[in-house]
Amino acid sequence: MAKKRIVSTTINGDVTEFLCEPRQTLLEVLRDTLHLTGTKEGCGNGNCGSCTISMNGRPVTSCLVLAVEAEGADLRTIEGVARGSALDEVQQAFLEEAALQCGICTPGFIMQTEALLAENPDPTEEEVRFYLAGNLCRCTGYDKIVRAVLSAARKRRMTAEAAK
Amino acid sequence: MPDNAQRSYKVIGTRPIRHDGVDKVTGRAKYGADVMLTGLLAGAVLRSPHAHARIRSIDTSAAEALPGVRAVATARDLPDQGSRMVELGEGSVNMRHLSANVLAHDKVLYKGHAVAAVAADNIHIAQEALKLIRVDYEPLPPVMTVTEAMRAGAPLLNDDVVTQPAGNAEALAESKPSNVAKHFLFEKGNLDEGFARAKHVVEREFHLATVHQGYIEPHNATALWHADGKVSVWMSTQGSFTARQQTAELLRIPVSDVKVTPMEIGGGFGGKISVYLPPVAAILSRKTGRPVKIVMDRAAVFEATGPTPGGVIRVKLGADESGKLVAADAWLAYEAGAYPGSPVGAGCMCIFACYDIPNARVEGFDVCVNKPRTNAYRAPGSTQAAFAVETVVDEICQRLKLDPLEFRLKNASSEGTRRVDGPVFSRVGLVETLQAIGNSEHYKSPPGGPNRGRGMASGFWFNVGLKSSVTATIGCDGKVALVEGSPDIGGTRTSIAMQFAETLGIPVEDVHPAVADTDSVGYTDVTGGSRVTFSTGIAAVEAARDLERQLVSRAAELWNVPADQVCYTNGVMTAPGHKATFKELVAELHETGEPLVGRGTSGKANQAGAFATHLVDVEVDPETGKVQILRYTAAQDVGTAIHPSYVEGQIQGGVGQGIGWALNEEYWYDDRGSMRNATFLDYRLPTCYDLPMIEPILVEVPDPSHPYGVRGVGEVPICPPPAAIAIAIAQAAGVRMTELPMAPHKVMAAILAKSRPGNGQPH
Amino acid sequence: MAVVYLPKALQMFSGGNSPVVARGKTVREVFEDLDQQYPGIRDRLFAGSSIQPGLMLAVGSRMGARLLDSVDEDDEIHILPAIGGG
Ligand code: FES
């Protein structure tokens, strides 16, 4: 067993240090060491998107990132999406549009959607489908997920307009 | 209750936000893999590299010696099952087979078959330890298809399986072991006379690939064997009570000594009813005195759980001059996988269910092959059957130059139609779904453009009733804690709470539904068979009525009036000179008397069955054979839609899975019986980039056996898509696809075969 | 008299006949009457209070009937393979 390393990161705004083995994935450390179990594992090899988090502002599948690679990184997980106890527009839209059934894919979809809307606040249906194509959902047929994303984008634009 | 359709509801038919929603969008909801317990060990399972082999010996000593390893288990640690059959809620199971599936006894029957398990301080040590276990195998030839397995002299999988015959006494006398576990035969009318009357006869053979349910959450279980001999299990399951019973029977301990806590479940579709991990985790826990968690990886999920059968189906249909079906013959052979139990019986009963045919015969075979033991998948057995029969129906229409919609309307099953398996349909809504498609915007706008085509297909599934229990406690503030035993896979906490709220005349937000463990709620059968909103719904309605009775008698006492003068409607209690809202009354009753606890159960009612008709437009790329879904409309008889959004969601989800089954999904085996695509990259589920919006049309024909007319909606939407798409491909590219999946290379091969000179498309 | 539809596998008891008629107020009574007519068929239908593994009963169009369910005059009883849902 290789020696453990100390890794310093910021997770959901909090400076967080953890101890890990070099072979551990970031997903494993988030879930098992830090008990941030909102990030899900569906495949463990980058094919389902359930483990999507934000790393330095970009969406990554955390099962493909080694925990030691997170040194100095700014991470955001599903646990850090709501503002205090207020849901953000994407979370709210997923609820209102009934965009989840079993919900196991939901954290990954929400994280990927956050990344999409940060890049492109006004995506077309086609753009949404393209950007989310790495996230698998077996329950919904995606219809209501796509609608939720479009509706969240609309809401966020309206809020931004109003703030101007 | 024939006035269901006219009744106006306050809660039913609205779209409240689901009760468990906030926890699921914030990552707080606890799924099976999220379980954390003090002293938790990580378990891992060693799986067979061979598709078929005898186990000569297993040496676990090196693994046991690895630092950090706490225990190793093999089938020797499982008690002997004899040859018992045990009723497990949704059907009876041969316990010897179930046990051997959990940990292989003397033979492995598929690649991925569990052979041994390790508990260690962490998952990495457990996985290293697996590599140190020495298993001496004697490889045997694998049998991978029904055709091979049924051939005389084929290698035998199970020497305790003999064909249970459908008919004659000679067959009964035959007690030689066989790969064919069961033979079904259904007959109606006179087949020969029927075909003699037929003007047009079409016969085709269809080949189906093995597919997986594809839930995103892998199987998992955490078990703790307490010092007093009791066992606690936390897991992802569609049925906590059947999981408890299977675990107890496999360990041969009293059923009630096992407590199963159903965690949130990340999809099941029929694949999370059978138990794999809990007994193994329990044994490891017994050996270590610590809780043990086992989570499958994706490859194990593909190689050792799930699949729904591939196989072969032959269908022959005859229609008379007027376009009336007069005779139908079908032959179905489904893969059971390693142990008997494919849904071929259900396939036989569904195959002609959409049509009123006077003369018919259906024969079915349940065939063991060296693949994982098959499990239910959404309308088990019916999708394969629909693909075959609907394709032949379309060809008959083509021959007769009849409009497929008119043809179906002319031949559709309706109330009073006798099925080939015997029973007569009660009130069902196939005709209504056909009409709904006929009236849809989609139907009226032609697909247009080159290489485009349109397909229509119908499907049927039974829907089951079974048993459920609910308790409801009214709090002092007039809110209700509703406890149920049905794991919630797609929003059923809310659809159950809505029926309760409707009955008691209170807002649905005031009902707090919870799914309880097996010690905390009455017996409840699985979340499956499209039964929860129906059957657990009835239990919730009963619980509300029970509370209403209590409220009325307590109000009579309180107000000192005869009970028959007290009346409760729409959440208001009245009696001459008295009036109180539900909340006011409850507050007063809380002060003055005992708690208000209601109970409800269901178990008598059975559902009438569900029908769907789908319409799809596709475009086939003539260069690559790739099929693009352009537009999809799904009409379904949903009874009364309790929460329309989640009804739509069930339909859209089923269609999505059906499209995957039609176009991409299949187990790829090499000649050693090894699955070569056990990842989500290579076993490709549809992504959102592959699908269009899926338009559901909810046709509401209330089921008279439910107080609000609920009909199960979850399963039937998966039945029509492969057939509808095959028909659309035939129209777009002029080729009849008789093999699933209709992947680009197969469609391309069919297109090329057609265009080869002198080689007309065979079908 | 209830009308009982026998699956192929049980028609050897009835000399190849199906449906057959039998008397009883519950499914169990009907099956017991059937056993009087066709000795031995009972054991293929149920043991104790449970239906034989792998079978499912329908009374009229009601699938999943149980042994103690009541049977009306002229009701049809079907003996079918058990089905499981997803
Ligand atoms: S678990 Fe990381 S992509 Fe599937």
Ligand code: FES
């Ligand atoms: S909601 Fe179940 S996988 Fe998406």
